[in-house]
Amino acid sequence: MSQAPLAPSDAEARIAVLEASLARANAALAARDLLIETLRGQIARMRRMQFGASSEKLTREIAQLELALEELETESAVPEIGAALPDTPGRLAPVRALPDHLPREEVVHEPASGACTCPDCGGALRRLGQDAHEMLDVLPVHWRVVRNVRPKYSCRTCEKIVQAPAPVKAVARGKATFATLAHVVVSKFDHHLPLYRQSEMMAAQGLDIDRSTLAGWVGQAAA
Template identity: 30%
Template structure:
């Protein structure tokens, strides 16, 4: 057994980020206490995290104007020149860019429904209806769509995309009952260090949606095994990559359903338990190699994972016909058999993952937010949600604070009249421009 080489973390409270602004508070001695001292100095003895509560104010724009007298056709005429007003992504809106960013973050990052934000603003003295807030979200999403389009194109330049989808309720989807299932799709991918997490609303779960979302991509696609992705993979020569989390979950459910053995009974593992133990070996290997390079991961999988997979395949072929197909163990083995080729793909390249957990993690903020605001009223609202979630989660994935990123984007977007100017607002480009040389 190899010796443990890791360093033990020191106990104690995690220090505050050095990126936070700091204000020093000096605690002085009295003149009497300092009397007779040859010197005084200050030492830092404590840090406290502080927050300034929300403060609502009205920004009054006072536009300077200059009056000129010009001689035109022999007559003196007055001409007025006005200072150029800063552009706003929503013309004539009664809310500042900062307020709109606050509303976006509160709803889509913190799960605060608009009706509650309406109440909070009212409590601070700013009366803006939830209908107005919703209209802002939709109008801003339309302005941000070109940025999302560029993110989608950039995502397709990476080698791997992970995809998932989840249900969402949209009340006023034309031609569909309010209670019917509609879907929010998510894709995660892009070049190293420039990952994007993109959400897309569609009332359908048909194969036409991934056909549209993955148009132009030809690499590896990792999903949970849903057949709706098959058509685009075949058309674009995409290599499908399975998810071992789903395979393991089926066997875990089958194992949990086994009757508990009484003391003294045969402790021979069940068929589901035996398969589960082999699958768990694959995960142990992944934990051991997680910090290795792409090439080293590939080598380790060839040496360690492939033999386990061969053992599991032999066990599956020997036992699948011995269990009822409609039993939990039978269903687990059927899933494993049907997905076998896709489940083995992760061993062919060190950049690939054993499971689709990253896509599931990517869609989780939407699932959590959905529990708070429950539904979207219109398709336009659902599409706006997808765009705002995309920007927030992609900013986070690239190490940017979402509010600061959104404010920078919405401030610059009205002036972005070329593709190059819009590209400059991509999270990884902003990150590069903010990094000192």
């Protein structure tokens, strides 16, 4: 059953309500972004004060600010899930290459029909090339890089291109596997290990992952 059209006055009132709601949401986002930048500045200033001095109170204050900052960064990552889908325009964070020194494990995803026969006409397939992307994976106290490789094949008879679908990602546009995501989330919420300390531990193992990146992963996992 179709709805009756809105009267011009009702439509204008509804538009005004939506615009006011949008303005409040934008103001809240701007306030949160400002708070994040303020906390980052305070932490940087306190770290400079801490350098060369041993103050247990200052160390505790820095830790509390770090926790507050990572909570805000985690929260800010949640509404960006939909905007981070493939082929979606918008402001996207640059994707860093994973360190070369990490061991690589190559996983080849062949088409479901196999690499020899075209699923449409039964013709022979010839290899055209491949698509590959790397994701950060973790084993207990052992980091590695899983390289997903999807060979491309072309049918000699009908020229159809056959390739396995891309595996599901744990993080949109990210390089963390489900195991890495689980490790970070469990370490934070079950082992009570703040993200900035996890970042420091990774750095000690030769892996440069910012706290803000970890916060984004946790936010997307929560979503």
